[in-house]
Amino acid sequence: MKIDGIDKTIIKMLINDARTPVLSIARKVGVSGAAIHQRLKKLEKSKLIEGYKMIVNPKSLGYTTTAFIGVFLDASSQLAPTIKSLKAIPEVVESHYTTGNYAVFIKVLCKNNEDLMYLLNKDIQNIKGVLRTETFISLEQHINRQILI
Amino acid sequence: MKIDGIDKTIIKMLINDARTPVLSIARKVGVSGAAIHQRLKKLEKSKLIEGYKMIVNPKSLGYTTTAFIGVFLDASSQLAPTIKSLKAIPEVVESHYTTGNYAVFIKVLCKNNEDLMYLLNKDIQNIKGVLRTETFISLEQHINRQILI
DNA sequence: AATGAAAGAAGCACAAC
DNA sequence: GTTGTGCTTCTTTCATT
Numbered sequence: 376m377k378i379d380g381i382d383k384t385i386i387k388m389l390i391n392d393a394r395t396p397v398l399s400i401a402r403k404v405g406v407s408g409a410a411i412h413q414r415l416k417k418l419e420k421s422k423l424i425e426g427y428k429m430i431v432n433p434k435s436l437g438y439t440t441t442a443f444i445g446v447f448l449d450a451s452s453q454l455a456p457t458i459k460s461l462k463a464i465p466e467v468v469e470s471h472y473t474t475g476n477y478a479v480f481i482k483v484l485c486k487n488n489e490d491l492m493y494l495l496n497k498d499i500q501n502i503k504g505v506l507r508t509e510t511f512i513s514l515e516q517h518i519n520r521q522i523l524i
Numbered sequence: 525m526k527i528d529g530i531d532k533t534i535i536k537m538l539i540n541d542a543r544t545p546v547l548s549i550a551r552k553v554g555v556s557g558a559a560i561h562q563r564l565k566k567l568e569k570s571k572l573i574e575g576y577k578m579i580v581n582p583k584s585l586g587y588t589t590t591a592f593i594g595v596f597l598d599a600s601s602q603l604a605p606t607i608k609s610l611k612a613i614p615e616v617v618e619s620h621y622t623t624g625n626y627a628v629f630i631k632v633l634c635k636n637n638e639d640l641m642y643l644l645n646k647d648i649q650n651i652k653g654v655l656r657t658e659t660f661i662s663l664e665q666h667i668n669r670q671i672l673i
Numbered sequence: 674a675a676t677g678a679a680a681g682a683a684g685c686a687c688a689a690c
Numbered sequence: 691g692t693t694g695t696g697c698t699t700c701t702t703t704c705a706t707t
Contacts, residue, residue: 376584386578386580389577389578390577390578390580391577392575392576392577393542393543393575393576393577393578394542394543394576396684396699396700396701397700397701397702398699398700398701399700406675406676407675407676407677408700408701408702409675409676409677409701409702409703409704410674410675410676412701412702412703413674413675414674421584422581422584423580423581423584423585424578424579424580424581425579425580425581426541426542426578426579427541427542427543427576427577427578427579428538428539428540428541428542428576428577428579428670429535429538429539429542429573429575429576430573430574430575430576430577430670431535431539431572431573431574431670431671431673432571432572432573432574433670433671435525435570435571435572436572436671436673438671441620443592443620443622443629445660458666458667461666461667462666462667465671465672466671467667468667468668468669468670468671469665469667469668469669470665470666470667471590471592471660471662471663471664471665471666472662472663472664472665472666473592473660473661473662473663474659474660474661474663475658475659475660475661476660477660480592480660480662481667484671509624510623510624511594511620511622511623511624511625511626511629512622512623512624513620513621513622513629514620514621514622514623515620515621516618516619516620516621517607517610517611517619517620517621518607518610518611518616518617518618518619518630519617519618520617520618521577521579521580521582521617522580522582522585522587522614522615522617522633523614524580524585545682545683545684545701546683546684546685547682547683547684548683555691555692555693556692556693556694557683557684557685558684558685558686558687558692558693558694558695559691559692559693561684561685561686562685562691562692563691565685
């Protein structure tokens with residue numbers, strides 16, 4: 376998959392605003408709308424573009440607490456059922472199988488610290504195989520971006 | 525800010541595909557396009573909607589390694605210059621000021637483990653005030669989603 | 674790959690209910 | 691809040707280069 380300057384402009388403009396009309400990209404780069412349209416379809420087919428998402432502000436929904444949780448599993452635990460249990464917790468927005476101390480590393484969004492405590496003590500601790508957890512609460516997020524193209 | 529069922533449908537459809545036309549949302553919920561259009565403008569003004577973003581697949585760009593890095597800073601270090609240095613590293617996609625062991629907790633995307641090693645030993649370690657780091661490489665990501673509305 | 678043209682679809686604003 | 695309407699703009703396809 377070769378990406379030239381025009382493709383980069385398309386991607387940059389749509390990363391910035393996914394609802395940007397094809398025609399306004401076309402005017403920006405100085406080619407026809409049909410050309411941009413065809414390039415965009417090709418980019419979408421190439422799997423370089425995963426999709427277009429509206430980004431909802433969690434704070435507007437009352438989710439003010441972000442935390443990362445390292446989860447220790449006992450040696451005999453299977454990963455699959457643990458993941459399934461984590462998926463059932465709506466506050467869990469990311470889950471990774473990681474090297475290092477933890478077996479599973481998750482990112483959660485909670486309405487407040489009390490809800491986080493409840494999530495830790497009830498939802499997480501009650502998952503079969505979970506030994507203990509280590510929590511890092513994000514007091515402030517300074518960087519939030521995608522990889523550069 | 526009150527959100528009713530129609531608003532939820534708008535949000536759900538646009539989270540799924542930010543380029544969904546207003547009129548196809550309108551047909552889905554059974555109201556006029558103008559009504560959806562006006563609701564959407566109101567939602568955008570309310571800051572509940574942060575924006576619309578094209579999601580690029582990092583793997584398509586060769587970024588196959590995701591890692592979380594806990595950064596220890598010496599006690600006298602200021603946070604602001606550290607953040608500035610981190611912002612200058614394009615692989616750093618998230619940065620949080622956290623409670624717990626670390627001062628700063630970051631998420632990085634690298635092309636491979638060698639690049640990650642370089643990033644740790646050169647880019648990160650050379651930042652003034654950084655004492656040491658702890659790295660968790662994500663071997664697999666099972667969950668990646670937004671908070672439910 | 675890009676273009677221009679053309680038809681249908683969608684966006685948007687406004688008056689009216 | 692919602693609707694209908696009218697105008698503008700955009701999307702999408704296709705024959706052409």
